[in-house]
Amino acid sequence: MKLAPLRRKDIARCVEIEKQLFAGDDPWSARAFHSELDAGGYYLGAYDDEDRLVGYAGLVSVGRPGDFESSVHTIGVDEAYQGQGVGTALLRALLAQADELNAPVFLEVRTDNDRAVGLYERHGFTRIGVRKRYYQPSGADAYTMKRPARTAQEVR
Numbered sequence: 001m002k003l004a005p006l007r008r009k010d011i012a013r014c015v016e017i018e019k020q021l022f023a024g025d026d027p028w029s030a031r032a033f034h035s036e037l038d039a040g041g042y043y044l045g046a047y048d049d050e051d052r053l054v055g056y057a058g059l060v061s062v063g064r065p066g067d068f069e070s071s072v073h074t075i076g077v078d079e080a081y082q083g084q085g086v087g088t089a090l091l092r093a094l095l096a097q098a099d100e101l102n103a104p105v106f107l108e109v110r111t112d113n114d115r116a117v118g119l120y121e122r123h124g125f126t127r128i129g130v131r132k133r134y135y136q137p138s139g140a141d142a143y144t145m146k147r148p149a150r151t152a153q154e155v156r
């Protein structure tokens, strides 16, 4: 498995995986992925030995040097490839990018998504709030989670 910048030709595959993973929660369209890339988001794909996309993740950072803030916009791994470290590798790569910018990282995750919440907690995120009915059409709640900027982690 290797990580590389997400290619536009893989967006159709992302959309396929989105439908599998987020069926009840308004999965992203191809247009949504294109606009994330157009906006300069840091998007990575995870590719198997046959160069097939098996997962993807995206981080968006705003601000200016000395004052950046990042958000994990998405992370997904094809169900057939879950539990093999792909999600961890994608998340770590996004966090390395945020650390380059010395940015705190925010994300939203369904409150019932134990696996993802556990993954984030093991990578320095804590829950800072709940957004009621954040996901539609399911109406599921989200935790907002935050991982402090690298310098803030060092002085803790």
Ligand SMILES: CC(C)(COP(=O)(O)OP(=O)(O)OC[C@H]1O[C@@H](n2cnc3c(N)ncnc32)[C@H](O)[C@@H]1OP(=O)(O)O)[C@@H](O)C(=O)NCCC(=O)NCCS
Residues within 6 Å of the ligand: 021, 075, 076, 077, 078, 081, 082, 083, 084, 085, 086, 087, 088, 089, 108, 109, 110, 113, 115, 116, 119, 122
């Ligand atoms: C969350 C997700 C990205 C993790 O990807 P993954 O490739 O399965 O992750 P990994 O194999 O790196 O495993 C991550 C953790 O989940 C645990 N895990 C993996 N498969 C598991 C399973 N079947 N049951 C319970 N825990 C499992 C692993 O033990 C690992 O924990 P560790 O850090 O203690 O080793 C993936 O499950 C996914 O795409 N889920 C659906 C989409 C989603 O929820 N995205 C996040 C939205 S905010």
